[in-house]
Amino acid sequence: MAEDYAGVIIGLEIHLQLATKAKLFCECPSDYRNAEINTQICPICTSQPGSKPMSLNKTAVKNLLKLVIALNGKLDPGAPIAVQRKHYFYPDLPSNYQRTSKPIAVKGKLGKIGIWELHIEEDPGRYDLKTGKVDYNRSGVPLVETVTAPDFRSPEEAREFLDELQAITNYLGNIRSEPGSMKVDANISFKGGKRVEVKNINSFKGVYTALKYEIVRQKNMFASGIAVEQETRHYDEGQGVTTGMRKKETAEDYRYIPDPDELPLVITKELIEEAKKEMPELPRAKVERFVKSYKIREDSAWVVCGELELANLFEKLAKEIDPQKLAFWISGPLKKQLNYRTLFFKESGLRESDIKTLSSKFIAGEITDKVMEQKLIEMLNAQASGKHFELKLEEVIKISDSVELEKIVKQAIASNPKVVEDFKAGNDKSLNFLAGQIMKQTKGRADAQAVMQLIRKLVQ
Amino acid sequence: MATGFTKNRLEKILSGSLSASENVEQHLSAIDKNEKNIRAFIDIFADDARKKAKEIDAKIKGRTKVGKLAGLTIAVKSNICISGKRATCASKVLENYVAPYNATVIERILAEDAIIIGAANMDEFAAGSDCTNSAFYPTHNPLDHERVPGGSSGGSAAAVSAGFADLALGSDTGGSIRCPASFCGIVGMKSTYGTVSRYGLIDMGMSLDQIGPFACDSSGANLLLSAISGKDKFDQSTYASAEAGSGAHADISKFTIGIPKEFFAGADPEVAKAVKDSIKKLEAKGAKVKEISLPAVKYAVPIYYLTMCAEFSSAMQKYDGLRYGFPANVNQNLVLAVSEAREKSFGKEVKRRVLLGTYITMKEQVDAWYTKAIDARKALSHEFDSAFKQCDVLIGPTMPTLPWKIGEKSNDPLQMYLSDILTVSANLAQIPAASIPCGMSGKLSIGLQIHANKLQEAKIFAIMKALEE
């Protein structure tokens, strides 16, 4: 794998929405997800002639500081947040300039990835190309942009970084990490080659796909002797490909000027202290602690700690359930079902008591993995459709009585003479049919391996 | 000039000897008679004014407490948003733009029971010094109809001067209140940057803009200023009301008046003489007079135009033909569509300033121009700071010349810019300055300008009072 990516250089610019009550420069609500088009607007965020921005939302600033601290960025007490105007014409931008601050912090690090800078800015509105309408509910929502050093050497490294970043935002709880509330621009080049910027990737998953695609594309160009030009490309989420947008001959001129209406807000020592006090234990630290005190594998620890609610659940249950098996169960079967539905644990609606019953019974060997999975799916489906679900395991307890199981197998053999004939004629696979019949009859309560062994023994 | 004019009228209204309705009718009939010659207004709100007057009369009759501007009529410059009314900025771009909200100053004057009589004419987006750059029609000077009223708040000044309104609101970015006050023979004041909220004032140069009052006399200007000033969460630059300029209690016999020689350098001799005569009057009242020099004033005009145009081009960016102005033809590339719409929507002077401002903020140019202007502005402010260490106020002419004829300077933008030489420094230094009539030349009035240090409006009012006595 490593050779495939020889010479690859990747840097990321990650835009995340800060989950504040109000927008950055006005008092409109910032959560627009369930709002009717253009209902959360005012003269300020629609930039009506004559309107002026209010002073920077303090909560947004504190949330930003927390992210800076999490990314080990250097904060300079007494430094002002200087808001600038970045000019460009676009229908989603009501004033045709965007308010964006100068870097708030520089020189951070997450793992081995350097962080160049973080700054705060306002989100533009949402322009629907099809209808030509602009929804300004999003206009003015606080965004933080994190610019990494070009330190990634493969799409996997980028994915790992973004997973950790997502975990951090989840722990901080003040950053929206739902789909649509984040945006990534990726810079990809090969050593000595020109830099291609892929813009507007709207999910962390998309970043990985886009990077993989773009690397193959550039490699194919090299192979055919075509030079890669410096350009900006667009990521097409549906197709998983990048397409050319515009050639970047010279850097666009945004004519930055200090915003004359926005007085610089000073990052005081007190504000930094306040942010520090509110910092939770971060994912990286938690992983280390879990590995050390619960003796669980590091890779499962990262999965368990990928979401604060999941990590908390683990710690609670680990008091009564074998931590190693529990971690294995959470990072395996549980996470598989959640990922399949692209759900965070906290959104799944799964009850702690049910999870405890299910995992402990499974780990104790009282239910089969078939039953466990079945029940997990039933619970998630019930939650998704808003139905009440009661977890009952009495009837599905594993058939551990070998006499009973032998009886069932014998019965199955007796009532399927044709299958037995097939087997004797040399068709080994026909036994699978028998096993399937038995599993169906027992509703998965029988242990699949034990059933197969019994069939082989009794069919002779 | 009748001193105490505004106060007398207010007292009459409060005592019931003149109803607010009668006051409104008097102004409306003056408008009826003379507006066709002056063209001070873009919109006249006769019905609203009558309705509001009735409400105030009912309050007075019912002995309900009324505000400090009760029943007084006010003309409002067309770049200040009045909810439900057009805020045209005298531009084709905003010809049909109805403001969805009130500027803070409008909220405040309405809370004080003022009556808004109309939206006053101005230079398009305040870009001009004589009110001939209105996209609709020029305003005429009430003192001499062939001449300009000054600008950019020419309509507001003309409305007060012609007796169409008791008071008026204008905005001053580089002299836009003081110049027309001087040309129309009335009092106009630009207070310290941050004393009056700019929320709802359509931007020109955001670090320079300030809304201010016009009145027949200084006490009228003081009254209106006190009503509109004070802290506003919608404008971060505003001071708490306790700090903002208020009553005139300063004693001028203890004042040192600075006379910067640069203020008289290019002044018309007639203008200079009238101002110097007034200074003698102040000396006679016990003030000390001191000649000083402010060398940076020589550079004030270029510093001002660079600063203002940079901010102006940013503020004008939103008028793209997609939201305001002539609708852009969107069936083509966005850049072409927007440029075409902007080409059609803006007047010549607005375009000139937008282009200049865009040029000097371009990546390759910004250090050579805009950044230098910011530094030079600091140096100029510093010079004023030092002057105020030895002087209480600085006095000179408001305008170097008498009002010119309509059209005379329309084809010579540089000459027009130079006429701002004496007014722009106050905006750059963010200090208060006012213009008050100090003499006549035939039918025309001459204005005297008083500067004070930040938040020392009281000193300016004290000087004006002394000159009115």
Ligand SMILES: [Zn+2]
């Ligand atoms: Zn808003």
